[in-house]
Amino acid sequence: MTEGVQAHGQAPLCSPNKPSPRQTEDFSQKNRHAAEIPKRRFRKKPARCGFTPDTTLSAGLCFLLDCEQRDEEAQAMKRTPVNPWPWSLKLGYNQGEILQAANRHLICAGQSAIDAEGNPQHPGDMRGQLQLALDNVEAVLNAAGMGLANVTKLTIFATDVDAAMQHFDLLGIRFGRLGAAPPMTLLGVTRLAILPLMIEIEATAAD
Structure with a gap:
């Protein structure tokens, strides 16, 4: 032993x-x-x-x-556009996207024309509200270490769909320069949570 x-x-x-x-x-x-x-x-x-x-x-x-x-x-996420019809590309978005090797997923709350103190801005100004809503979406993305290029889905709510679409060039300016065209849905609603607001943007993102 x-x-x-x-x-x-x-x-x-x-x-x-x-x-x-x-x-x-x-x-x-x-x-x-x-x-x-x-x-x-x-x-x-x-x-x-x-x-x-x-x-x-x-x-x-x-x-x-x-x-x-x-x-x-x-780390390298691959995005493959899915477009059985090409018409949506003229409006700046894909009908769908296949995401491969995505590591993190971010779900953003609806962003509207609200300043850092929670006060609504640009009453009656659809373009101003859309601009600030996009700024707020980007701020949330940046806080998570992402950017607009990481957006995988946009849902936009507007109290006046026709007025909102007249200013969609702002989306083209923001996403077009990045070569991004995330799937998007635009919905007309009777009102948003805060009455002076006319447009709100929800986003999901991944990297």
Whole structure:
């Protein structure tokens, strides 16, 4: 028993009784098998970083490098437009988009012409309200480390749809320069939560 234990750098058991030869043999075989497990595990599947790990430390390093490589590969989100009809492209949006390798998803509350203190701005001015609503959407995106290029869906609510569409060039200016055309829905509503407001924008985004 003492011989089998000392081979692994451990102190003898406190029991004064000498174990049988069968017990010593079983203990040695179990410890020999446990010592071989890490080598077998690492040799079956070499790390992608190029190291040939022979120790737990080098294997851990390879694991970390492998995770970093996978993270870098996953960072690039791919967007594929889906347009069975081309007419919506003239209005600046896709009918749909396929998102691949998206890591984070952001859901923005409806943004309208409200200043930083929560006060409505530009009463009766649809263009001014749309401009400020877009500014607020972008502010939320920036706070999450994103931008307008990350927007995946827009939903716009307007109390006057015809008046809102007359100023949609603002959307083209903001998104067009980024080469972005996220799917969009425009809905007419009787009123918004705060009466002076005429337009509100909901956005979802991903990166």
